[in-house]
Amino acid sequence: SQQGEEDPQALSIQEGENATMNCSYKTSINNLQWYRQNSGRGLVHLILIRSNEREKHSGRLRVTLDTSKKSSSLLITASRAADTASYFCATALQMQGGSEKLVFGKGTKLTVNP
Amino acid sequence: DARVTQTPRDKVTEMGQEVTMRCQPILGHNTVFWYRQTMMQGLELLAYFRNRAPLDDSGMPKDRFSAEMPDATLATLKIQPSEPRDSAVYFCASGFSGAGTDTQYFGPGTRLTVL
Numbered sequence: 001s002q003q004g005e006e007d008p009q010a011l012s013i014q015e016g017e018n019a020t021m022n023c024s025y026k027t028s029i030n031n032l033q034w035y036r037q038n039s040g041r042g043l044v045h046l047i048l049i050r051s052n053e054r055e056k057h058s059g060r061l062r063v064t065l066d067t068s069k070k071s072s073s074l075l076i077t078a079s080r081a082a083d084t085a086s087y088f089c090a091t092a093l094q095m096q097g098g099s100e101k102l103v104f105g106k107g108t109k110l111t112v113n114p
Numbered sequence: 115d116a117r118v119t120q121t122p123r124d125k126v127t128e129m130g131q132e133v134t135m136r137c138q139p140i141l142g143h144n145t146v147f148w149y150r151q152t153m154m155q156g157l158e159l160l161a162y163f164r165n166r167a168p169l170d171d172s173g174m175p176k177d178r179f180s181a182e183m184p185d186a187t188l189a190t191l192k193i194q195p196s197e198p199r200d201s202a203v204y205f206c207a208s209g210f211s212g213a214g215t216d217t218q219y220f221g222p223g224t225r226l227t228v229l
Contacts, residue, residue, distance in 0.1 A: 033217065042118075042205055042220035043157075088157065092216070095162075095170060100216045102147075106156040 004032075004089045004105035012111040019076040021108040023089030024069075030092045030100055032065055034074050037086045037107070046074075046087075079112045086110070116140045118221035120206050126227045132194040135224045137206030138187055146189045147218060148174075148181055149205040157205075163189065164211055196228045 007022045023032070031050045035043040049056045049065045049072065056063045062075040076083055086109045090102040119138045127133055139146050148160040161171040161181035171181060178200075180192045193200055203225050207218040 035220075042222050043207075043218075045217045045219070048217060100211070101159065101162065101170065102216075102218060103159070104149075104157040 004091050004103060006087070006089055006105040006108045008108060009106070010109045010111070012113065013079060015079060015081055015112055015114050017079055017112075019079050019083070019110055019112070021074045021087050021089075021110070023072045023074070023105060025072075025089075025091045026070065027091075027093065029067075030094055032063075032072050033090045033092065033102065034061075034063060034072075035088045035090060035104075037088065039085075043088065076110075079110075081112050081114045084110060084112045118206055118208050118219050120204075120221035120224050122224060123222060124225045124227075126229065127196055128229050129197055130195040131228075132192065133196045133200075133226060133228075135191045135204055135206075135226070137189040137191075137208075137221055139189060139206070139208030140219055141187070143208035143210050143219070145209045145211045145216060145218075146183060147207040147209075148189070148191050149207065150202045151205060151223070152202045160191070160204075193226075196226075198228045201226055201228050 004025045033048045034046045037043045047058045049063050060077045065072045086107040088104050088107045090104045092100040095101045121136045146163040151157045160174040162169050163183050166183040183189045203223045205223045207220045209216040209218045
C-alpha cells in the first residue's frame with residue numbers, strides 16, 4: 001500500500017480562496033516533501049519539511065508536519081487559477097548508502113476556478 | 115537553467131517490441147531515479163542509481179525491464195519485450211545526495227503506449 005495518502009483526492013475552489021491538502025503516512029520518515037504536477041508535465045518540488053520541524057512557509061505555501069499523528073498538510077493561500085495542478089506528498093525513507101527513497105502518494109487534484 | 119531531459123517524449127509501439135528510454139540528469143547530480151506513473155498505481159519507483167551504481171531496482175519487473183547508467187550523463191530504461199500493461203508515463207529524476215536530504219528534479223517524462 002502507499003506510504004503517503006493524500007486527502008482529498010480532488011478539490012475544487014474559487015480563485016482567492018485557500019486550499020488545504022492533507023497527507024498521512026505509515027512509517028518513520030527523514031523528511032516529507034510536497035511536489036506539484038501540471039497536466040502532462042513532470043513533478044516540481046515545492047517544499048521540504050524535516051522530521052524535526054513542525055511548520056514551514058514558502059511564499060503562499062504553508063506546510064505543517066505532525067510526526068505523532070504521521071500527517072502533514074499543505075495550505076495554499078489566496079489561490080490562483082495557475083495553481084490548478086495535482087499535488088503530491090512524498091515521504092523520504094532512509095536507504096542503504098545514506099541516500100533517501102521518496103515514496104509518493106496518489107495526489108490531490110486541485111482545480112481553482114477563475 | 116539546468117533541467118533533466120528525457121527522450122523520446124512520446125513513444126507508440128507494438129507489443130513485443132523493445133523500447134529504450136533515455137535520460138540526461140542535471141550535471142553534477144549523483145542520483146538518478148526512474149519512476150512509472152499510471153492512473154491506477156500512481157507514481158512507482160522502478161530503479162535508483164547513486165554515483166552510477168544501481169542501489170535499488172526492487173520496483174522493476176526483472177524479466178523484461180533493465181536500467182543502466184553507461185556514464186554520468188546518460189541513464190537508460192529498457193523494456194524487452196514490451197506489453198500493453200507497460201503503457202504509462204515514465205519519469206526520470208535526478209538529485210544530489212550529500213547531507214542526506216534529497217530534492218529530486220524531474221524530467222518531462224516519456225509517454226509510452228504499447229498496442
